[in-house]
Amino acid sequence: MNGSRPTGHRGTARTPEPAPARSPKDTFITVYGRMPVLEVLQDRELRVDKLVVADNARGDNLDRILRLAARREVPVRSATAHRVKVLAGNGKHDQGIIADVVAPRMAPLAEFLDRPARERAAQGRGVLVLDGVNNPSNVGMILRTATAAGVAGVVLPRVGSPGVDPLVIKASAGVAFHAPILRCRTAAEALEALSGAGYRTYGLSGAARGSLYTERLPDDVAFVLGNETEGISPEADRWVDRSLRIPMAGGVESLNVSSAAAVLCFDLVRRAEEREAAAGGRRR
Numbered sequence: 001m002n003g004s005r006p007t008g009h010r011g012t013a014r015t016p017e018p019a020p021a022r023s024p025k026d027t028f029i030t031v032y033g034r035m036p037v038l039e040v041l042q043d044r045e046l047r048v049d050k051l052v053v054a055d056n057a058r059g060d061n062l063d064r065i066l067r068l069a070a071r072r073e074v075p076v077r078s079a080t081a082h083r084v085k086v087l088a089g090n091g092k093h094d095q096g097i098i099a100d101v102v103a104p105r106m107a108p109l110a111e112f113l114d115r116p117a118r119e120r121a122a123q124g125r126g127v128l129v130l131d132g133v134n135n136p137s138n139v140g141m142i143l144r145t146a147t148a149a150g151v152a153g154v155v156l157p158r159v160g161s162p163g164v165d166p167l168v169i170k171a172s173a174g175v176a177f178h179a180p181i182l183r184c185r186t187a188a189e190a191l192e193a194l195s196g197a198g199y200r201t202y203g204l205s206g207a208a209r210g211s212l213y214t215e216r217l218p219d220d221v222a223f224v225l226g227n228e229t230e231g232i233s234p235e236a237d238r239w240v241d242r243s244l245r246i247p248m249a250g251g252v253e254s255l256n257v258s259s260a261a262a263v264l265c266f267d268l269v270r271r272a273e274e275r276e277a278a279a280g281g282r283r284r
Helices: 034-042 062-071 081-088 109-114 117-123 136-148 166-171 187-196 257-283
Strands: 028-032 048-054 076-079 097-102 127-130 153-155 181-183 200-204 221-225 242-245
Touching: 028 034, 028 081, 028 166, 034 048, 034 062, 034 097, 048 062, 048 081, 062 076, 076 081, 081 097, 109 153, 109 181, 109 187, 127 136, 127 187, 127 257, 136 153, 136 166, 136 257, 187 200, 187 221, 221 257
Parallel strands: 048 076, 127 153, 127 221, 153 181, 200 221, 200 242
Antiparallel strands: 028 097, 048 097
């Protein structure tokens, strides 16, 4: 248990304010570059909200992209080359075109917490909070693993985390478009909100006494995963109820953060299946 708990933790947490109107960044994943845009248009499982094309864009598959967009009835807007670069958030590789792809499971964390408890539980098991995990490959692999394991949400803070860019999408093998991404400003604010909503919060640490495998976890549980080299930040750690370790052998001190996330996510799957099996046995 951490000794620096902020005043007001748990029962005296502030009443959540109504969630503000959604930002487009909490609704769409922006894809840039000719081939990536072409690929999302070719994927019928993805809904493309619109294309934005630089007014000086020419050649290199552009006609093919525009024909496919017309066939799928995707709106196409024109903008200056500078505006396209700003929207892409990348000054070198946009190639004069972006696509806003609808991410159906992405939402602000506040909106997720406003949902009825039963609805949140039906969405999956537990919540992961990424605290300063800034390697796009790790973020992409965590999104893929968490989605495969049926995790209810992965908090990807706007501060200290990469956007869902082509590197993240590639590392997730395209799963990022369908991942349960939850947005918040910082990891500390996410943990504060989750604590206020009744979640018990855990951090993974190689120095912790408690083992992940033997801890009794409540239904509403959140895990924070820290930076690849520095671990959990002091700001986020203030909201951690208890630290747990993944038992290691062979002198290995720790796992890569995406590997640790995989162990954690599928331990949650194991626990859920054991509960279901036990419940089925009692009914017989």
